[in-house]
Amino acid sequence: MNKTFIIAKKELYRFFTDRRLLFSTVLLPGLMVYIIYTFMGSAFSSMFGQGAEAPRVLSVNTPASITAIAAEPQYGFGIIDIDSEEDGKNEIINKTADILMVFPADFDEAVAAYENASGGLAPDVAVYYEGSDTAATAVYSSIIGMLEEYEGRIANKFDVNRDNAEADLSGGGGNVGAQMMSSLLPLLLIIFLFTACMSVVPDSFAGEKERGTIATLLITPVKRSGLVMGKIIALGIIALCSGISSFVGTFLSLPNLMNVGGEEASLELTAYSVEDYLFLLLIIISTLLMLVSLLSIVSAYAKTVKEATTLATPLMIVIMLVGVTAMFGGGGAQTDFWYYLIPAYNSVQSMVGIFGGEFNLVNTIIAVCSNVVYTGLFLVIITKMYNSERIIFAR
Template sequence: MRNILTIIKKELARFFKDRKLVFTTVLFPGLMIYLLYSFMGSGFLSKIEGDDTYIPKIYVSEMPSVLEPMFVETKFDYRGFEENELDTILTQIENKEIDVAILFPSEFEANVEDRSSIPNIQIYYNSTKSDSMSAYRVIDTVLNQYENSLSNVFDINNTQGVIYDLASEKDLTGEMFSMMLPMLLMIFIFSGCMGIAPESIAGEKERGTIATLLVTPMKRSELAIGKIISLSIISLLAGLSSFLGTILSLPKLYGSQMEGVNAMAYSMTDYAMLLMIILSSILIIISLISIISAYSKSVKEASTAIMPLMIIVMLIGVSSMMIGEKGPALLTALIPLYNNVACMNGIFGFSLNTMYFAITIIVNLIYTFIFVFVLAKMFNSEKCMF
């Protein structure tokens, strides 16, 4: 145990003494994720809503008197035009100089009144201009409301003050977080592991410093365990930094879709189970990357060899979106990495099977012990180390 603690202290000291490495591995990912997602959310929101101070220019031909009051309420800049000017106006819409052109049939009101024929209203807009698209949606809503008022046979959920969507804050939170966060967490965890593990093993092989460790009077299994535990601690810090950056930036990323979503809906037990799953995921990933690094001659070779594993982890992370309401089959708890994603999905969705969770933790520890045994055997191999 003393030898293992010595290796852990050595690795942690090497990491935390390098301030640049601490910043780029632990602090920088969370900060960048927060800024990136926040800017993305602001950009999407401004793209959808358009400029609040801008007044759309709407050209209308043959405006029916019955609709005029409804259009005036929208407070757009309405201007009339003749049908022979349509081509010029369409060119201006295409060039984003005008927002919308509405062409009513000349006999619109008569046709609506006697139901002799169905009039066709032509609305031209430019979907690549956010203000034009927003104005079109408003006009489309106004016309649909007018059409419904003419043939209102029955209403659906039209009682004021009554909430018909019975989904609770907990349900909304679970649905939103269970779809995205397992995938993001797996990517963050893998990125943290990938950033430090190759340097710790393949880097020492490349510099020749690992030979000093191998000649010390300690078991190779102790060296392997010390390496994996110390790297797991550092990877956990990097993963938690990315996780916090994501949680804090989600409201800005999703905007109005985050209404009713509250991260405080999760209990301390949920967060404790999530932490255990994150730790077990890190142990598995660190062990796999360490084995690849021990087999590689340099950091560059190790980073290249790790890329296929990264693709596999990303695909497994995406699988969280395909897990149904009944949850995964119990046997899938035996599949490393996938079982972690399924547990994260269950925790965030408030539907975790405790038996599945327990099997996942045990299976992950078993796989970790196997990988540590393999790594120790590789440390014992002169051909592999030198």
């Protein structure tokens, strides 16, 4: 039997027969992600969703034009006209009303009479709300949006997309979902992959060193490279299980998370082809191997598990920053091939491409291959480290 395989088998046996370890590493991440995202989703929808009461919007000197625009379906505010500004403010403070608008007495006439070029002060609308109330704050934003739209309408000099034509030419359904996924999922995934590796790698390398069990292995006729390889294969498999668990948790909870404002953010999982999924899997596996071997270097260098975890924190921050770049960068994947040679960034960009529906075969393959090359390079480094007694017996 190949010795690398024997080592890998032992690591896997250690992991998969330990129910507590299995629970905390594989089951728990997925479960936690599902619970947290579902909770966040329901918290959001109760904050903004239809379940909440209709906002109470008060107004002094309400002009007819505003009553009309507020009644339009996209706003749907029923405006309650009151006489006293003071009473309205009290209502806001007591949180019995969300918004108070105060118009000048002859708002419509004053607006019609106002000349932009005159340089004089334009008629002013005062809008009040209670800032500590999140629901009121949300209503405030829509009211401001509504007023600004009205301002745009009366001073109409030009239109943009008047007929509300399909301005987005990327075509196809599920675009809202694709956009959200292409910016959010790579970040989540790369973090999950990293934390999955963090939960198993330090113990296998630094832990064995700390417990003194590594020397027992080193006096068997196993090549150091075989030993390192066996460990990395096993850890890759374990981290993959953990990563898949987080992934499944994310997928199951995303509809709950994105179900904001009652409108389903059309998350059509079927929008992705088998090819997309296949390459996503390849990206995930190659990224895992790269991360496992990278973390193995850190863990092999550290004297204890605790030190390994501390040393890995800066790496974690870098990985998170790289993940965050997916949310910027103009909403699309990088197209130049050399971006796909940078470890971690290449994985994130490939995922942005896949989730955003702009899958690029060549770049994705470059990313997978470069990950494999990095893994090989890291393997050589760890093997070198394992040959160094100063590192392996450091206390």
